[in-house]
Amino acid sequence: MTTHRSTHPWDSTMYFTHADAIWNTHPDLRALVVVADNVRAAKNDSDRLGDLAKRVEERQAAAGEAEMPEIAAWREAFSRMGLKPTQYRCASEALLRRYRKSHDMPSFHPLVDYLNFVSMAYGIPIAAFDCAHVTEGITVRPADGSETYQTFQGETEHPAPGEVVFADPEGNAHARRWTYRQSARSVVSAETDRVLMVIEAHHASAAQDLAALKSELDLGLAGLGVRVTDTTVFDPAQRRLEF
Secondary structure (H helix, E strand, O other), X not given: OOEEEOOOOOOOOOEEEEOHHHHHHOOOOXXXXXXXXXXXXXXXXXXXXXXXXXXHHXXXXXXXXXXXXXXXXXXXXXXXXXXXXXXXXXXXXXXXXXXXXXXXXXXXXXXXXXXXXXXXXXXXXXXXXEHHHOOOEEEXXXXXXXXXXXXXXXXXXXXXXXXXXXXXOOOEEEEEOOOOEEOHXXXXXXXXXXXXXXXXXXXXXXXXXXXXXXXXXXXXHHHHOOEEEEEEEEEOOEOEEEO
């Protein structure tokens, strides 16, 4: 377990955690949780994106998505949730499949663009939430059916009971089907200043790969001008971060 915390100006404590039900069903889960501010001032780092793009292309030249251990483990996790892994794909697989077809990615925001390439380079999904639009904190847990999820088309959905969601205490679902799709409610935008990043993996070398990914983020986020304030590695003995 590794935790790093530095002082920051926010006066309200937030949290991130996984419910016991998640750990009981997915004991191999490992996660890296990072909190950062000064996101509004983030600048593009085209050189770093170029280096990451080369790594993505090397990864894709070596294997198809289904053969990548990071993706295969997420497919197994989706199957365990009763989802067809070729119908609902984790975010990193969806990005890799898109990039394989076009060899290009649309630009959304300097931080989001960077995280998308990091996700593809490591084959591990990364979620980024605007803390200003999250009430108190997030728990990854099975839905009870009362949660509300905002689509990017402006519609409201209610996840089915048992579906894994990222939920806050007000019942806002900030992601559906675990790492399948984030909500428009807390998406990173030009107005975002504080972000919660969640990076999760299930494969055998997850702990080592998350450590390497953390080293990438330490350098890459600093290059964007983003300030990391909290970092925690989650495992069965470390299941909660307050920030």
